[in-house]
Amino acid sequence: MLRVLGLLLAASAVRSLTPARVLVYTATQGFRHDSIPTAIQALNNASSFINVLFDDTEDETRFTDENLANYDSIMFVSTTGEVLDDAGKAAFQNYLNLGGNFVGVHSASDSLVNTSFYGQELGAYFDYHPALQNATVDVLDASHPSVSMLPSEWHIQEEMYNFKSDPRTLGAVVVLSANESSYVDTGVRNFNQGTPHPSAWFQEHGAGVQSGHTAGRSFYTSLGHLNETWEDPLFMAHVLGGLTWALQANTTRAFNTSAVVGNAGAAPPDSTTTPSPNMSASPSTLISAGHVSIVTALLAVAVGVYFTFSM
Ligand SMILES: *[C@@H]1O[C@H](CO)[C@@H](O)[C@H](O)[C@H]1NC(C)=O
Ligand SMILES: *[C@@H]1O[C@H](CO)[C@@H](O)[C@H](O)[C@H]1NC(C)=O
Ligand SMILES: *[C@@H]1O[C@H](CO)[C@@H](O)[C@H](O)[C@H]1NC(C)=O
Ligand SMILES: *[C@@H]1O[C@H](CO)[C@@H](O)[C@H](O)[C@H]1NC(C)=O
Ligand SMILES: *[C@@H]1O[C@H](CO)[C@@H](O)[C@H](O)[C@H]1NC(C)=O
Ligand SMILES: *[C@@H]1O[C@H](CO)[C@@H](O)[C@H](O)[C@H]1NC(C)=O
Ligand SMILES: *[C@@H]1O[C@H](CO)[C@@H](O)[C@H](O)[C@H]1NC(C)=O
Secondary structure (H helix, E strand, O other), rough: HHHHHHHHHHHHHHOOOOOOEEEOOOEEEEOOOOHHHHHHHHHHHHHHHHHHEEEOOHHHHOHHHHOOOOOEEEEEEEOOOOOOOHHHHHHHHHHEEOOEEEEEHHHHHEEOOOOOOHHHHHOOOOEEEEEEEEHHHHHHHOOOOOOOOOEEEEEEEEEOOEOOOOOHHHHEEEEEOOOOHHHOOOOOOOOOOOOOOOOEEEEEOOOOOOOOOOOOEEHHHHHHHHOOHHOOHHHHHHHHHHHHHHOOOOOOOOOOOOOOOOOOOOOOOOHHHHHHOOOOOOOHHHHHHHHHHHHHHHHHHHOOOOOOOOO
């Protein structure tokens, strides 16, 4: 039954003509997460289900006007440090000015720390985190596709990031917050990150755009440290919900044939294949009814991480 559902979803995904195209950047100059290969694999596994093609690179010379113009979003996954040269930064800024979208995951907030347009597009820079441990994050805005499938109190094992500023001061909407009573952090807070403690957020108009230009959307989540995280269907639904929401900015070709950046000739991704926001039964209802594994499997199929090809 699940296999049939998976195939139906796959079939409806390929029915759309040209997929949205996303550049996944995983370059590191500082700490390197060993979950990066798992992240890349998890995203590529989801590709056909959400009608998004992922191009993975660690090559900063891919950041040119000509190349970036092919993408509906740029996605920084666990990048660290100074991962772009001046030419790359200029091309990235230009891409954002042309309506390009941005998604950042985990230590994306610990890269390009002196590049102000990047910091604004991201929302806030990483400050420090306490040791990896179990914690709870709370869903603040269940209407957003990046969190609509999550339990209102989501138990995770993660590095709970603290930030150097409050992303809300840039207009970001925080969708997920850290429950500070659920874990131990004895670090010293030198910055005001606002309340409640931000863990994931979106910007309807990415603040990295220069004035007078078209702003795309931005989404950031601080989660994503472990292999296990990227193998978790709920986390994948969170990330892919944020990504597919960003792609629907209508400022890139995937959703707007008049746009100037994005996959040329792209048809809109099929909205019925985006993660669970359109699912008829809410996960929490079914979980309380004792169907946890079915819900997990359905979410997994919806975001394309279920073992469709291995069943
Ligand atoms: C995470 O997965 C990668 C392969 O994708 C592997 O090299 C690495 O050792 C794994 N990390 C841990 C802690 O198991
Ligand atoms: C990706 O799909 C392959 C094939 O189904 C599977 O073996 C692998 O575990 C998946 N990887 C992730 C990270 O989801
Ligand atoms: C960023 O700026 C600070 C303060 O000027 C400086 O100490 C630091 O080395 C810079 N970092 C990078 C990566 O350029
Ligand atoms: C962390 O949570 C996992 C389940 O998500 C559980 O198996 C593990 O025992 C917990 N660890 C601690 C130290 O509480
Ligand atoms: C926060 O975590 C504490 C400790 O686990 C728990 O007692 C409390 O109910 C949680 N609050 C929320 C809003 O999740
Ligand atoms: C983008 O276009 C779709 C389809 O026309 C529409 O439903 C959606 O509201 C638009 N989104 C924005 C932000 O304009
Ligand atoms: C589509 O892109 C064009 C060119 O950037 C822009 O003028 C127009 O407002 C966009 N349409 C929507 C619905 O955002």
